[in-house]
Amino acid sequence: MTENRSSxxxxxxxxxxxxxxxxxxxxxxHRGFHVDVYETRSLPGxxxxxxxxxxxxxxxxxxxxxxxxxLDEVFQYAGADSGTHLDFVRLDPMYRLNFADFSINCSSDLEKTREEIRRIRPGHESFLQRFFASEQKRFSYMLPCLKKSYSSLSSFFSMDLLKAAPHLSLGKTVFQVLKGYFKDDDLALAxxxxxxxxxxxxxxxPGAFAMLAYIEYAFGVYHTQGGLSELSRAMAEVAKSNGATLFYETPVRSLIVDNGAARGVVLSDGERRAYDDVIINADFCWAMENLVPQGVLRKYRPEKLRNKKxxxxxxxxxxxxDKIYDMPHHAIYMAHQYRSNVEDIFQRGKLSDDISFYVRNASVTDPSLAPEGHSAVYVLVPVPNLRASINWAEQAEAFRARVLETIKRRCAIPDLESHIIEExxxxxxxxxxxxxxxQGATFNLGHQVSQMLYLRPRNKFEEIDNCWLVGGGTHPGxxxxxxxxxxxITSDMLTRRYKRT
Ligand SMILES: Cc1cc2nc3c(=O)[nH]c(=O)nc-3n(C[C@H](O)[C@H](O)[C@H](O)COP(=O)(O)OP(=O)(O)OC[C@H]3O[C@@H](n4cnc5c(N)ncnc54)[C@H](O)[C@@H]3O)c2cc1C
Incomplete structure (x- = not known):
């Protein structure tokens, strides 16, 4: 619907x-709307x-x-230049992958990666070209679909999606698609x-996500000096200079919904503020459970959320x-029994003895993160979300010890604990x-076909008028x-709605 009111x-x-x-x-x-952003925490991001x-x-x-x-495009959209706000570093290698019996440096310079594959699996390097060419094609069909809204059924049957349909590898998983290129299981995993x-x-x-690896190899992996959180710092700066107001430490207690339409927000101190439209960026399911008044939701009411993946x-x-280890910027360690570790996380809902983990040693690239000669090391271990019955209050300490032991062994840094200053x-x-x-599901709703595109919570939220979604819980993911x-996408929809562009 287009309304004849200026933005x-x-x-x-x-x-x-x-x-x-x-x-x-x-x-x-940037487009002249009056924008107020409410954030619970004391900082953006x-x-x-x-x-x-x-x-x-x-x-x-x-x-x-x-x-x-x-990212560059989005900054341009807001009338800004990402390069003047952020200091980008393209990483080469992008990361090192560590399996039980070999490691491989993955570079967006395909010749280097081909050499690495030749070193670990001689004769298999020629498969890289096929992977790259096929996934490039898939990506060229998928990109227009990722940039569109799927908020109406007619948009779901758009030409772009119809053209992309044969390239979705429907019915196949990412691993099956990759096995189609690389005969070797470890390479398919890489x-x-x-x-x-x-x-x-x-x-x-879903098999279509085989293009994620292509995206890394085609566009590279970047660090921003000061850390990737600098991105949020920069975006907040641009939003402010474009005229938005950011209210930190100002939690929204609930949405005001009247007659099926969002009319504003109630702040935690009870103050009611009226708005024409409300955009929800808070984690989608969390927001449905905590911010929407009772009785408003049908499709996403709390009981229904329990069925979401x-x-x-x-x-x-x-x-x-208090030291810098000679380790790559990004290093991923696959559990020796990787498949079993993945099944523990996604099916059995238990903590594996044999864990996969990721270590980010950004101080080798970025001296701003720690004092000279020191480093800021980030460790991520994929684990089940809170639907699994793991008592974290009881298990966290022992699991921490298991993680540190595994890092010491697999990264060959036995003295790690003696160098920890902060934790x-x-x-x-x-x-x-x-x-x-x-549910602590850090990467939001799953990306199963049943929760994608038109079937994901829509950018123009389907349950409440004048309510919109952004973030990982809506399209594209x-x-x-x-x-x-x-x-x-959401900004364009709002702009079209009110500016008749
Ligand atoms: C450990 C981890 C590693 C990741 N690694 C990568 C990566 O390497 N690359 C990548 O592309 N993606 C990565 N992601 C995924 C994803 O890109 C990020 O999680 C992303 O920051 C999510 O953005 P968002 O806008 O959806 O939500 P959020 O970042 O969660 O923002 C939502 C905001 O809403 C605020 N909020 C919530 N409730 C209220 C309320 N009632 N009132 C006011 N404010 C409220 C929250 O405080 C928060 O600031 C990672 C995620 C995690 C958790």
């Missing part, structure tokens, strides 16, 4: 200053904010910046573990060390309680680039 008179509240909310804020403010432990600085969540061109970025198992994740969670260790742990319960993440895209 200047439209008042928009955004609940949450995560990457999704900040994208919408900077674009809509949500899961993409930073943690300061003494003299050490850590990213809370995202550490891999992929599809940088999308290009399919990326489904973990969506908090999913490669044996369950969720991503896994993560156990985090942030370590401030923080986040368990799945910490994600729920401190970051407002439903979880992950920084897609979340930025969600902010852009």
């Amino acid at each position: 200047k008179t439209r008042r928009i509240a955004i609940v949450g200053a995560g990457p999704g909310g900040l994208t919408a804020a900077m674009i809509l403010a 949500g899961r993409n904010s930073h943690l300061q432990l003494g003299a050490y600085r850590f990213d809370v969540g995202p550490t891999f910046l992929m599809m940088k061109p999308l 290009f399919s573990f990326q489904s973990k970025y969506l908090g999913m198992s490669a044996w369950e994740c 969720l991503s896994c969670s993560t156990f985090m260790l942030y370590l401030g060390l 923080k742990v986040i368990t799945p319960e910490g994600w729920r309680d401190d970051y407002f993440v439903y 979880s992950g920084v680039p897609t979340i930025l895209e969600s902010g852009r």
Whole structure:
């Protein structure tokens, strides 16, 4: 519906200053809307904010910046230049993958990666070209679909999606698609573990996501100096300079819904503020359960949320060390029994003895994160979300010890513990309680076909008029680039609705 009212008179509240909310804020403010952003925490970014432990600085969540061109576009959309706000470093190698009996450096310079494959699996290097060419084709069909809204049934049957349909590998999983290129299981894993970025198992994740590895190889993986949380800092800066107001430490207690339409927000002190439209960036299921007045929801009422498929969670260790280890910027360690570890997380709901983990040693690239000669090390261990019956209050300490023992052994750094100066742990319960993440499912709703596109909670929220969604819980999905895209899609829909563009 297009309304004959200028955007200047439209008042928009955004609940949450995560990457999704900040994208919408900077674009809509640039277009002249009156934008107020409410954030519970004292700083912008949500899961993409930073943690300061003494003299050490850590990213809370995202550490891999992929599809940088999308980020550049979103800044341009808001009348800004990403390069003047952020100092990007393209990483080469992108990361090191460590299996039980070999390691491989993965580079977006395909010749280097081909050499690495030749070194570990001679004769298999020629498969790389086929993988790259096929996934490039898939990506070219899928990209227009990721940039569109699927908020109406007619948009679901768009030409773009019809054209992409033969390239969706429907009925196949990411691992099956990758086995089609690489005969060797380990190599197939080296290009399919990326489904973990969506908090999913490669044996369950829809085959179309095989393009995630292509995206890394085609566009590279970036770091931003100061950490990836700098992205949120920069977006908040742009939003403010475009005229948005950001209210920190100002939680929204609930939405005001009248006659099926959002009319504003109630703040935690009970103050009611009227708005024409409300954009929800808070974690989708968490917001449905906590922010929408009772009796409003049907499809997403709390009982129904229990049937939704969720991503896994993560156990985090942030370590401030008084030395810098000679380890890569990004290193991923696959459990020796990787498949069994994945089944523990996604099927059995238990903590594996043999864990997979990721270590980010960004101080080798970025001296700003720790004092000279020190380092800020970030460890992420995929674990079941809170639907599994794991008592974290009882198990966290023992699990921390298991994680440290495994790191010491597999990274060959037996003296690790003696160098820890600062430390923080986040368990799945910490994600729920401190970051407002439903069931601690850090990568949001799962990306099963049944929860994608038109079937994912829609950018124009289908249950409440004048209510919109941004962030990992709506289309196109979880992950920084897609979340930025969600902010852009929602902003464009609002702009079209009120500016008749
Ligand atoms: C450990 C981890 C690692 C990740 N790694 C990567 C990676 O390397 N690359 C990548 O692309 N993606 C990664 N992701 C996934 C994803 O990109 C991030 O989680 C992203 O920050 C999510 O953005 P969002 O806007 O959806 O939500 P959030 O960042 O969660 O933002 C929501 C905001 O809403 C606020 N809020 C909630 N309730 C209220 C309320 N009632 N009132 C006011 N404010 C409220 C919250 O405080 C929060 O600031 C990672 C995620 C995690 C957790």
